[in-house]
Amino acid sequence: GENVEQHPSTLSVQEGDSAVIKCTYSDSASNYFPWYKQELGKGPQLIIDIRSNVGEKKDQRIAVTLNKTAKHFSLHITETQPEDSAVYFCAASKDRDDKIIFGKGTRLHILP
Amino acid sequence: EAGVAQSPRYKIIEKRQSVAFWCNPISGHATLYWYQQILGQGPKLLIQFQNNGVVDDSQLPKDRFSAERLKGVDSTLKIQPAKLEDSAVYLCASSRDRGRIYTFGSGTRLTVV
Numbered sequence: 001g002e003n004v005e006q007h008p009s010t011l012s013v014q015e016g017d018s019a020v021i022k023c024t025y026s027d028s029a030s031n032y033f034p035w036y037k038q039e040l041g042k043g044p045q046l047i048i049d050i051r052s053n054v055g056e057k058k059d060q061r062i063a064v065t066l067n068k069t070a071k072h073f074s075l076h077i078t079e080t081q082p083e084d085s086a087v088y089f090c091a092a093s094k095d096r097d098d099k100i101i102f103g104k105g106t107r108l109h110i111l112p
Numbered sequence: 113e114a115g116v117a118q119s120p121r122y123k124i125i126e127k128r129q130s131v132a133f134w135c136n137p138i139s140g141h142a143t144l145y146w147y148q149q150i151l152g153q154g155p156k157l158l159i160q161f162q163n164n165g166v167v168d169d170s171q172l173p174k175d176r177f178s179a180e181r182l183k184g185v186d187s188t189l190k191i192q193p194a195k196l197e198d199s200a201v202y203l204c205a206s207s208r209d210r211g212r213i214y215t216f217g218s219g220t221r222l223t224v225v
Contacts, residue, residue, distance in 0.1 A: 004154075006154075032212050034212070034213075034214075036216075041218065042218050042219075043116070043203050043205070043216030043217050043218050043219050044155065044203070044214075044216050045216065046213060046214065046215075049213075089154050089155070091154075093212050099157055099160065099168060100157075100212060100214065101157075102154030102155050102156070103154050104152070104153050104154045105152075105153070105154050
């Protein structure tokens, strides 16, 4: 089955700097890659997603890139703010199987 | 629209006791998922319902876990008897028509002592 690896497990960046989280997946049939943000005491919330027919997608300060050949995808957060501090999960899914498989998460700390 | 509701928020039980969690999905969402999230890990799917039928329960430890979704709306997840390793947050999520846009509830944090 699908396996999603995510790194780093912890990331600290200065406020205003950029943060990058990287993931790899194993199943070449996977074609949908969402990113979730989980704040303390809350469930994960979808922040952005990308499908395999697109190489990059942006939404304000957040962008995702996908390299199908290498089977890896990344989340980029620019101009980081204190409210970006949270745990971020990447995930993968495929058309024939709508289960979403999650990575282990990255705890992002924004330093003042 | 109202979100996914879960209760209770917290539960502490002794090992070998039983416990039940409740989930009310977003109105109109046909698909409901239960995930287990152990501290420091990503959510792991336990069971997926489409309306009131089970689509996938391959990761559900059926010797102790059970789940049902009556009338295709609310769902309950039960553990009997609980083990120490069941300590985790149990998340419920729902989506439209097996779509892959999930909405998660806030979860139930279970501590087994």
